[in-house]
Amino acid sequence: MITVKQVFDLSLKMGMAADPRGLQAIKKHFNRVKHQYNDLPAAEKEYFDINRLTNPYLDSSVLIDDGTTKVKRVLAGIDIGAGEILLASQLNERGKKIDVVIGHHPLGKNLAYLDEAMELQAEVHESHGVPIHLAEKILEERVNEVGRGIHPMNHYQVVNIAELLHINLMNTHTTTDNLVDQFMYNFLKKRAPETVGDLMKALMEIPEYQQAKRLGTGPKIFAGNPKHRIGKFLLEMTGGTNPSSKVYEQYSRAGISTIVGMHIREQSMEAVNTHQLNVIIAGHISSDSLGMNLFLDELEKRGIEVVPCGGLIRVSRVKKK
Numbered sequence: 001m002i003t004v005k006q007v008f009d010l011s012l013k014m015g016m017a018a019d020p021r022g023l024q025a026i027k028k029h030f031n032r033v034k035h036q037y038n039d040l041p042a043a044e045k046e047y048f049d050i051n052r053l054t055n056p057y058l059d060s061s062v063l064i065d066d067g068t069t070k071v072k073r074v075l076a077g078i079d080i081g082a083g084e085i086l087l088a089s090q091l092n093e094r095g096k097k098i099d100v101v102i103g104h105h106p107l108g109k110n111l112a113y114l115d116e117a118m119e120l121q122a123e124v125h126e127s128h129g130v131p132i133h134l135a136e137k138i139l140e141e142r143v144n145e146v147g148r149g150i151h152p153m154n155h156y157q158v159v160n161i162a163e164l165l166h167i168n169l170m171n172t173h174t175t176t177d178n179l180v181d182q183f184m185y186n187f188l189k190k191r192a193p194e195t196v197g198d199l200m201k202a203l204m205e206i207p208e209y210q211q212a213k214r215l216g217t218g219p220k221i222f223a224g225n226p227k228h229r230i231g232k233f234l235l236e237m238t239g240g241t242n243p244s245s246k247v248y249e250q251y252s253r254a255g256i257s258t259i260v261g262m263h264i265r266e267q268s269m270e271a272v273n274t275h276q277l278n279v280i281i282a283g284h285i286s287s288d289s290l291g292m293n294l295f296l297d298e299l300e301k302r303g304i305e306v307v308p309c310g311g312l313i314r315v316s317r318v319k320k321k
């Protein structure tokens with residue numbers, strides 16, 4: 001049986017193995033963070049989140065852990081709010097003991113650090129042919145914008161409720177977004193769709209997207225035409241949140257023709273259309289669910305029961321004996 005910390009560490013290990021930058025880049029990241037920490041004046045060291053030394057995704061971590069629970073059942077959702085924490089408490093009272101609540105989207109300090117989880121985007125942009133000086137400057141602007149957006153939020157409200165009700169809590173954001181990114185890359189490479197229409201058909205083989213379509217949010221072509229060829233495509237499935245609108249011009253210049261993403265900002269649509277890119281939006285909650293499912297399956301394999309909530313489209317890929 002595994003502990004709350006071991007559950008999170010499993011997601012971290014899987015997330016790092018699937019990181020689009022590769023493990024070498026993560027090692028370099030850790031080296032940089034270690035030097036930053038060592039160089040800090042003593043007065044600043046107490047504010048340094050020590051997690052940074054071992055976790056490259058600050059939008060994901062354990063928020064509450066009583067330190068003794070062995071995990072047999074988890075309540076897992078895409079968005080965890082006060083309602084889901086109360087739900088866990090109610091289920092506990094009804095004898096369905098929830099050992100930890102696992103959210104996807106960042107909560108508490110993981111939300112406050114969302115901007116830092118965007119770091120991997122620069123290397124992803126570069127791997128698609130955007131020169132690093134452009135990639136880094138374009139990203140820096142957007143990271144600052146996201147940072148200013150989250151700073152005033154009351155990000156600890158849900159964590160407070162969980163503390164009062166003694167509910168263990170974590171969220172796994174970029175750790176599982178990396179999983180859907182890797183899954184989708186391998187899947188599309190295998191299917192090798194020629195046109196936008198072929199790619200849409202391929203996406204509809206995936207049960208999470210089938211269910212999303214039944215519920216009204218199936219994959220959608222936001223720009224382009226089913227007859228258009230895919231050309232070189234890239235995935236926007238991980239990296240904290242949407243990139244800067246400025247990156248689409250660079251992508252087009254670098255020879256990318258098609259973007260396959262979870263979601264896109266309205267203000268980016270103008271850039272996408274100006275630069276004639278095809279955009280296929282697979283779906284937000286369905287894609288987040290796919291990433292979470294790949295992680296939750298590993299818990300299921302370890303005998304842990306997964307109770308879905310909070311928008312999670314739970315699909316198990318564990319082969320039943």
Ligand SMILES: [Fe+2]
Pocket residue numbers: 105284288
């Ligand atoms: Fe998301």
